[in-house]
Amino acid sequence: MLAANPVLAFDYFQPLPKDVPIPADNPQSKAKIELGKKLFFDPRLSVDGTQTCNGCHNLAAGGEDGRAFSIGHNGATTRRSAPTLWNIGFQTVLYWDGRARSLEDQFVDHVADPTISGFTQTDELIARLRKIPGYVTSFKKVFGTEVTLASAARAVASFERTLFTPDSRYDAFIRGEKKSLTEQELRGKELFRTVECLSCHFGVNFAGPAPGPALGMGDGFYELFPNHLGTEYDASHHIADDQGVFEFDHDPGHKRLWRVPPLRNIALTAPYFHNGSARTLEEAVRMMAKTQLKKELPNQEVDDIVAFLKTLTGKRPVVSLPKLPDTSGSTIFP
Amino acid sequence: MLAANPVLAFDYFQPLPKDVPIPADNPQSKAKIELGKKLFFDPRLSVDGTQTCNGCHNLAAGGEDGRAFSIGHNGATTRRSAPTLWNIGFQTVLYWDGRARSLEDQFVDHVADPTISGFTQTDELIARLRKIPGYVTSFKKVFGTEVTLASAARAVASFERTLFTPDSRYDAFIRGEKKSLTEQELRGKELFRTVECLSCHFGVNFAGPAPGPALGMGDGFYELFPNHLGTEYDASHHIADDQGVFEFDHDPGHKRLWRVPPLRNIALTAPYFHNGSARTLEEAVRMMAKTQLKKELPNQEVDDIVAFLKTLTGKRPVVSLPKLPDTSGSTIFP
Numbered sequence: 001m002l003a004a005n006p007v008l009a010f011d012y013f014q015p016l017p018k019d020v021p022i023p024a025d026n027p028q029s030k031a032k033i034e035l036g037k038k039l040f041f042d043p044r045l046s047v048d049g050t051q052t053c054n055g056c057h058n059l060a061a062g063g064e065d066g067r068a069f070s071i072g073h074n075g076a077t078t079r080r081s082a083p084t085l086w087n088i089g090f091q092t093v094l095y096w097d098g099r100a101r102s103l104e105d106q107f108v109d110h111v112a113d114p115t116i117s118g119f120t121q122t123d124e125l126i127a128r129l130r131k132i133p134g135y136v137t138s139f140k141k142v143f144g145t146e147v148t149l150a151s152a153a154r155a156v157a158s159f160e161r162t163l164f165t166p167d168s169r170y171d172a173f174i175r176g177e178k179k180s181l182t183e184q185e186l187r188g189k190e191l192f193r194t195v196e197c198l199s200c201h202f203g204v205n206f207a208g209p210a211p212g213p214a215l216g217m218g219d220g221f222y223e224l225f226p227n228h229l230g231t232e233y234d235a236s237h238h239i240a241d242d243q244g245v246f247e248f249d250h251d252p253g254h255k256r257l258w259r260v261p262p263l264r265n266i267a268l269t270a271p272y273f274h275n276g277s278a279r280t281l282e283e284a285v286r287m288m289a290k291t292q293l294k295k296e297l298p299n300q301e302v303d304d305i306v307a308f309l310k311t312l313t314g315k316r317p318v319v320s321l322p323k324l325p326d327t328s329g330s331t332i333f334p
Numbered sequence: 335m336l337a338a339n340p341v342l343a344f345d346y347f348q349p350l351p352k353d354v355p356i357p358a359d360n361p362q363s364k365a366k367i368e369l370g371k372k373l374f375f376d377p378r379l380s381v382d383g384t385q386t387c388n389g390c391h392n393l394a395a396g397g398e399d400g401r402a403f404s405i406g407h408n409g410a411t412t413r414r415s416a417p418t419l420w421n422i423g424f425q426t427v428l429y430w431d432g433r434a435r436s437l438e439d440q441f442v443d444h445v446a447d448p449t450i451s452g453f454t455q456t457d458e459l460i461a462r463l464r465k466i467p468g469y470v471t472s473f474k475k476v477f478g479t480e481v482t483l484a485s486a487a488r489a490v491a492s493f494e495r496t497l498f499t500p501d502s503r504y505d506a507f508i509r510g511e512k513k514s515l516t517e518q519e520l521r522g523k524e525l526f527r528t529v530e531c532l533s534c535h536f537g538v539n540f541a542g543p544a545p546g547p548a549l550g551m552g553d554g555f556y557e558l559f560p561n562h563l564g565t566e567y568d569a570s571h572h573i574a575d576d577q578g579v580f581e582f583d584h585d586p587g588h589k590r591l592w593r594v595p596p597l598r599n600i601a602l603t604a605p606y607f608h609n610g611s612a613r614t615l616e617e618a619v620r621m622m623a624k625t626q627l628k629k630e631l632p633n634q635e636v637d638d639i640v641a642f643l644k645t646l647t648g649k650r651p652v653v654s655l656p657k658l659p660d661t662s663g664s665t666i667f668p
Contacts, residue, residue, distance in 0.1 A: 041394050043392065043399065043400075048401070049400055050389070055389075058377065060375050061660065065377065065383055066377075066383055066665055066667060067667055071382065071384050075409045266663075267660065267662045270661070270663055270664050270665040280663055280664040280665075281662075281663030281664070282663070310662060319654065320655070321653045323394065323650055324395045326396065327604070329615030329616070330615070331402075333400060333402075333605075
């Protein structure tokens with residue numbers, strides 16, 4: 001799962017491209033995106049109708065739920081903090097531990113998680129969707145087949161690939177509009193480089209290489225967290241309790257290994273880290289410097305870096321609610 | 335609370351008016367509606383960020399959640415089924431028992447319900463909203479004051495009054511497009527009158543008089559349910575367990591009294607009744623005839639009435655998600 005030769009040399013500061021990479025086996029279409037959006041907003045994808053994708057990945061906000069851990073089916077709490085879906089199409093792997101190699105795989109895994117959807121068998125979910133005439137028609141039209149989990153995943157992934165936030169002030173700066181950043185933000189940008197935040201957080205999404213020549217879709221970009229054990233944060237913020245990739249693949253060499261998380265729109269996604277233990281961006285920057293780079297940053301430098309990070313907030317598109325297909329005059333819930 | 339002289343003579347079949355009644359003390363404005371929409375979609379109005387107004391009153395669907403009872407804070411179940419918000423501005427009173435005399439009062443009551451929002455003190459909610467700079471600015475702009483519960487209620491009610499669904503096939507028929515209903519639907523419309531469904535379900539929203547000359551805002555239009563005790567549904571569907579208005583005002587004359595519920599978009603809002611005990615529209619029609627009118631309807635008549643009721647589905651407007659104001663780089667949750 002891990003790239004044999006992680007790519008460390010790269011164009012560090014990059015703007016957001018105009019287009020998100022599209023996998024060859026799942027081309028975009030307007031009808032497919034619209035179907036995916038319906039599924040994304042449809043509470044019937046949870047067993048009791050209380051959960052939607054948007055519930056934890058809120059597109060009215062930062063593409064997540066602002067919580068440390070999300071609350072799923074029947075009050076169950078997720079193990080890790082919900083990541084933003086904005087610009088998710090630029091990620092090579094999904095989940096904090098990178099265990100899903102595509103948005104399609106991630107969807108299939110996610111709806112099968114009883115903690116989240118409450119479905120213990122995805123067959124039950126698919127049987128339910130097949131009772132909704134509008135979905136039967138849409139799947140037939142888009143995929144030429146009946147409702148299947150794989151097709152639902154392709155539709156939702158297609159919708160997710162439309163979720164990008166261009167034209168942050170940072171992007172304007174990189175494109176040449178030098179006045180789009182203030183002096184403090186520029187100091188922060190320079191510190192981001194010299195303090196070496198950029199050694200991991202680089203590229204279009206500040207999460208390492210996007211899918212392309214350097215890393216393919218499914219080749220993740222990983223780092224240790226905490227890189228240095230023994231800081232006060234191990235106890236106060238429990239950052240070493242969860243072993244990351246190791247807990248998934250049980251490879252002792254992968255203890256504390258995590259997919260490098262993206263930083264775009266980071267000002268919208270507090271609290272921070274896989275366990276949401278940093279309540280503010282200032283705290284997160286201070287902790288990162290200490291745990292990853294063994295550096296104690298002065299307050300002014302923290303503030304400058306935070307000021308820079310806040311320039312990574314892009315322009316969120318207006319997302320209109322889909323009109324969900326109905327089950328005319330009858331309920332689909334048990 | 336009950337109107338002294340319930341108005342029973344009325345123009346029975348009415349189209350949906352172009353405009354919803356606006357209370358004189360809460361005039362609409364674009365900025366107020368936009369603010370109300372933000373609050374409507376903002377999970378921070380629930381203590382743990384898991385509930386929004388839209389969660390149970392889903393504007394991607396029939397304006398409700400398709401469940402018998404809604405699931406609120408921490409898995410708590412509501413006592414009664416969530417009603418649709420589509421065309422809610424045409425109702426004179428709110429809640430199944432009509433205990434709220436305006437959408438504004440209803441909001442104030444609703445967010446203070448710990449079963450729903452999880453807030454035991456609305457002061458906590460208001461204190462939280464005051465920490466969100468975008469809301470502080472919007473409330474100042476729209477109301478000239480800081481964030482208050484009363485102003486939040488006015489904003490949300492203003493947004494709710496925009497939620498109407500014009501141009502059902504029924505409305506087209508009433509306007510004179512005689513071909514917009516099929517023969518079966520016309521038979522159903524005639525049965526709806528002769529069977530006497532219309533004796534309660536009349537007017538613009540099929541729920542009795544809308545606010546206007548006949549009944550003012552806050553004057554409800556009520557009926558007994560079940561009107562006739564002793565049908566098999568008392569036991570099988572528990573329809574007489576909940577005593578309606580009596581449970582609120584403890585007036586023995588108000589046992590089993592309920593606000594007459596609207597029928598527009600009824601095909602989108604199964605299951606039916608205050609306790610969601612009728613799973614289909616057919617079942618609901620059959621039960622109504624029996625419990626209210628002591629009539630056993632033949633299957634064909636049930637089908638015809640259901641066909642007519644399905645023509646009451648209007649055109650839902652596209653609702654775009656608001657962009658929620660953020661708390662830059664910090665979380666607001668405990």
